[in-house]
Amino acid sequence: MVRNTKEEAELTRRHILDAARRVFLECGVARTTLERVAAAAGVTRGAVYWHFKNKTDLFFAMREQATLPFVDRVVFDEVEGDPLQGIERALGEVIHILSDEPETRETIEILSYKCEYVEEFSGLRQRTAGQLEFLASLAAAYRRAAAKGVLRAGFDPAVVAQDTFLFLSGLIKHWLSSEPGECFRADALDLIRSHVALRRA
Amino acid sequence: MVRNTKEEAELTRRHILDAARRVFLECGVARTTLERVAAAAGVTRGAVYWHFKNKTDLFFAMREQATLPFVDRVVFDEVEGDPLQGIERALGEVIHILSDEPETRETIEILSYKCEYVEEFSGLRQRTAGQLEFLASLAAAYRRAAAKGVLRAGFDPAVVAQDTFLFLSGLIKHWLSSEPGECFRADALDLIRSHVALRRA
């Protein structure tokens, strides 16, 4: 029964968040018990209830951490003055984030496959502000491409952006379901390249 | 305490399956209690346990019903000798199934948003035989399109098929999240049209 300092307390809070992510991923959110989270974090439920109100609170706290990499890594800057290449790079960056940021990857997997969107989680279904912003940036990039004449003629940039957005949704979903060594993962970047190439004039 | 005939028993079995779908959709699979399913079906848990081993068994029984419409409604027959129009029609048919077969729609929504893929449900994550067959048919149709010279040159039919498959995944997912009156639903067929048009030579 040693009382921890503030810094140590912040550490256990992070340990609990990490443990929650692992247990959520293994057991699913609904079946996850705070007892297991506590055990995985090397503490008791007392500590969990000290830092978080309940499982829902813990879940949303864990979720917050995951969106961060996207906002500063996924940008639509043009590459060599070509908006389409900028889009290709941004899409590829999303996949790279899934590859080399395991915490983000796990959290998104939890949100995709280990969580039921009912009651207090219903709100998560609607497109997040981040997603809407991504879609808007995508449409803007396609408009720039159209203005430069590199977008295939006769296609509405907004519609093409939607198509790309849905493609990316599906890509992420299936990428998360593929095994680390599976060919689908290696092919993902090829799929992105083809996807963008289809839109080029 | 009246004993039902075989036909009546089969009816209550269907009532239980219908009730399960409704309750799964409302509460999510994990939070659904067999007590609520029984109540929604107008029976007691005794009846549920008589017809089904447990909640998992009930879930898989409900799932079986949903895949049926796809196999006989979604076909890739060419329209006016044009494989690409056949693809467009097939994709549109998927959306139409979601519109006018509410039971199928609800089941897919449960599988997409109201179910955690852990333990006994893990297996559902991998692409089903039906999905693989769909993907194969799609690739075959694109190959026919390439052979006829209507597919845009320089693109691998298999890769294009994957792209379409992922697009459709995302489309279904977001269609399910949209409200009945929302514009996204009306736009879905336009998105499909554009998607296919992008692949045309």
Place this chain on the structure above:
DNA sequence: GTTTATACAATCACGGATGTATGTAAATGA
């Protein structure tokens, strides 16, 4: 016309998870 199996309803025993209340030792602040 019995007998038997069926199609449930009602009851029970049990574990397991939650939230809260309480305990406690040490860090922190005055």
Place this chain on the structure above:
DNA sequence: TCATTTACATACATCCGTGATTGTATAAAC
């Protein structure tokens, strides 16, 4: 230095869902 708050651990009460058991009236089989 001493009171107070902090950061947990421990203990407790409660409820809820499950699976199994038992009860039972009646179809169905012979």
